[in-house]
Amino acid sequence: MTIDWTHFTPWASLAGGMLIGVAAAMLLLLNGRIAGISGIVGGLFRPIAGDVAWRVAFVAGLLVSPVAVALFARTPFPRIEAGFGTLLVAGLLVGLGTAYGSGCTSGHGVCGLSRLSPRSLVATAAFMVAGVATVFIMRHVA
Amino acid sequence: MNSALAFAAGLVFGVGLIVSGMTDPGKVIGFLDVAGAWDPSLAFVMGGAILVGFFAFAFAERRARTFLGAALQLPGRRDIDARLVGGAIVFGVGWGLAGFCPGPALVSFGSGQDKAAVFVLAMLAGMALFTVAERYTAGRPDRS
Numbered sequence: 001m002t003i004d005w006t007h008f009t010p011w012a013s014l015a016g017g018m019l020i021g022v023a024a025a026m027l028l029l030l031n032g033r034i035a036g037i038s039g040i041v042g043g044l045f046r047p048i049a050g051d052v053a054w055r056v057a058f059v060a061g062l063l064v065s066p067v068a069v070a071l072f073a074r075t076p077f078p079r080i081e082a083g084f085g086t087l088l089v090a091g092l093l094v095g096l097g098t099a100y101g102s103g104c105t106s107g108h109g110v111c112g113l114s115r116l117s118p119r120s121l122v123a124t125a126a127f128m129v130a131g132v133a134t135v136f137i138m139r140h141v142a
Numbered sequence: 143m144n145s146a147l148a149f150a151a152g153l154v155f156g157v158g159l160i161v162s163g164m165t166d167p168g169k170v171i172g173f174l175d176v177a178g179a180w181d182p183s184l185a186f187v188m189g190g191a192i193l194v195g196f197f198a199f200a201f202a203e204r205r206a207r208t209f210l211g212a213a214l215q216l217p218g219r220r221d222i223d224a225r226l227v228g229g230a231i232v233f234g235v236g237w238g239l240a241g242f243c244p245g246p247a248l249v250s251f252g253s254g255q256d257k258a259a260v261f262v263l264a265m266l267a268g269m270a271l272f273t274v275a276e277r278y279t280a281g282r283p284d285r286s
Contacts, residue, residue, distance in 0.1 A: 014190040016157075017188060019155075020155055029198060031147055033215055041266070062159075063248060063251065066249060090240035101228070102226060132174050
């Protein structure tokens with residue numbers, strides 16, 4: 001194993017991660033909800049009266065966050081290497097997989113692991129292994 | 143009131159994703175590529191988030207209500223079934239293919255990138271498909 005030192009950003013990633021933790025704590029202690037992005041979005045497909053507005057508001061916050069960052073720093077958008085076909089398939093798999101698996105990187109990986117949930121521990125291990133295997137096949141086999 | 147706070151939480155979450163590097167699919171794939179030149183940054187993202195989250199959840203588990211008096215809605219399931227593991231594997235394959243998971247994809251969509259829009263629309267279609275499939279199988283007794 002070789003470490004990619006040129007792209008390694010421990011401090012920015014740690015700081016950004018802590019902000020994610022703060023956001024999850026805010027939603028938990030103020031709204032009483034888990035900050036799982038796939039769960040928040042997925043719930044909009046099964047709307048329950050009184051349970052829609054906070055979901056829309058949270059997603060709106062996510063959507064405007066690049067604008068907020070652009071006010072303070074001029075950073076170029078990261079490149080998206082994948083082609084349109086790959087993005088279409090990947091998006092569909094992410095949508096289906098997170099729905100059946102009841103969560104994604106935020107719900108299971110951050111909130112679930114913070115709670116020491118056995119379900120989230122298993123799910124996080126499963127999607128990490130599947131992600132590593134997929135990248136291995138794409139980059140080193142195919 | 144509650145929606146304004148949820149908006150603020152979403153905003154902070156999105157800024158965290160951008161600062162951490164999670165909105166760069168190349169960086170995500172660099173983390174998953176353990177056999178190549180490995181970029182361990184994303185472990186620091188999760189570490190930082192869990193460092194804060196652990197205390198927030200430990201505090202919340204001992205309460206029944208939020209600071210504003212709303213009910214704390216924490217998932218209580220502890221069973222591990224094929225849906226959980228299978229779903230997580232399918233998600234992981236999609237994550238590895240594009241380098242996007244739901245949060246960063248939405249943030250990139252918000253910054254107006256057409257490729258992120260394709261991913262988000264496909265992701266929403268996947269979620270909609272699940273909802274339809276659940277409705278279709280809901281009447282069957284052998285639902286697992």
